[in-house]
Amino acid sequence: MTDLWDGLSRAFWLVATLDAELSEIALRSLQVSLGALLVGSAIALPLAALLAVRRFRARRAVIAVLNALMGLPPVVVGLVVYVLLSRSGPFGVLGLLFTPTAMVIAQVIIIVPLIASIAHQSLRDLWAEYHDLLISMNVTQTQKIATLLWDARRALLTASLAGFGRAIGEVGAIMIVGGNIDHATRVLTTAIALETGKGDFALALALGFILIALAIFVNLTIHWLGRTEREGRW
Amino acid sequence: MSDMFPLSVKGAKTSRRGKVLVGPVDLELDGQGTCVVIGPNGAGKTSLLRLLHGAARLNSGQINWACSTEAAHHDQTFVFQRPVMLRRSVEDNLIYPLRMRGMARKQAKALAADWAERVGLQDMLRRPAPVLSGGEQQKLALARALIVAPKLVFLDEPCASLDGRAMREIEEILQEARAGGTRLILSTHDMGQAKRLADTVVFMFQGQVHEHSPAEPFFAQPETSRAAAFLRGDIVE
Ligand SMILES: Nc1ncnc2c1ncn2[C@@H]1O[C@H](COP(=O)(O)OP(=O)(O)OP(=O)(O)O)[C@@H](O)[C@H]1O
């Protein structure tokens, strides 16, 4: 119990004094996860819409695979990305290993199935509703997808935020591909793992509380941004 | 008038999971006036309209427009029995088909304001379409179908949940469109409406077109005994 209290007060002081090192890793956590959120959504949302709109033979299989990939073990993803990006790997020349970019790549792979699966469910329902009308209006495939994405944007926001939550709390994959290097690739989760390993539970807990606060803050901000354009409830 | 007619339908049939919904249908439609489709529930009115519109799969037979099928589809719209509302404002619903056809937003909005006025929705432009009442949704669906100035409009029971006044307003709009040269194919259960609007009548029964005749002789003396029974209000079997 004392550890918890120590952690809380440590967290308070770290934030109150705007601790430079803390700011740096918190900011990096935010950058990496927001980067993964953006790239992941840009891939997952159109993919989900395409799966809702197009009837091709492998559709069911793709959806099943996507659902299964939601449970992808991050450590394995990290390992695979590590091998691909390592100097002897196919993308070794890019020199991305142990950079924030590598961490974004790993997180994108982890959250795309999650975002796509959740998004697909709401897009599929919306498509069932719109199907007859849009077919009757002879709209193009691209227009269908754009219409669905726009009209389901609230549900899609939730899907993307679920992806963000997964990304910012993830440690296994980014530890491997990022390497937890001080001033380069250290983020909140990897720092927590490090401090826990060193036995500094109070500091680890402090970082944990800050992580949670950060996640809540981002969720609220994005929801609030989504709400500012008021158009009633659906 | 419109170059998509005459429409010639030969042995057209659509089925779903082995069950024939409508057909085989033989039908010739020329380019003028309003064609009213009547018949008991489940007779296949909706299915026939969808089949002609290209929204139901043509399993056998032919549907030949005077122009290419593609061009024909571009010039026709459909008002569904249950209106489909886009989850957008009334105005955005109205401009949607215009925007999809590439019209500039400003021009589309001007047209939308005009049509909202015509169907009496001018005070609800900003309101989300899904929260409109059933009758308002039907009016919106109608305006959204007519706003692109189609040559042919299918209307599947467009006045099903409207009160007398709204029905009169809608019928006025339909007559106006008809006078402007738009071909209307409309299904209804309201014989009063059928008599008011019809130039020709298609009587459907059990997935078949039983009769297709000009309105006046049809209502005076239908050719088939089933149609006669239906008009008398008997249960048709
Ligand atoms: N998608 C479908 N799958 C299976 N059966 C269908 C489908 N759509 C329609 N049917 C059946 O086809 C028949 C004709 O239906 P349709 O909707 O065309 O009738 P309708 O004349 O429009 O009836 P109503 O006056 O009640 O609107 C009905 O028996 C209906 O149950």
Ligand SMILES: [Mg+2]
């Ligand atoms: Mg019907």
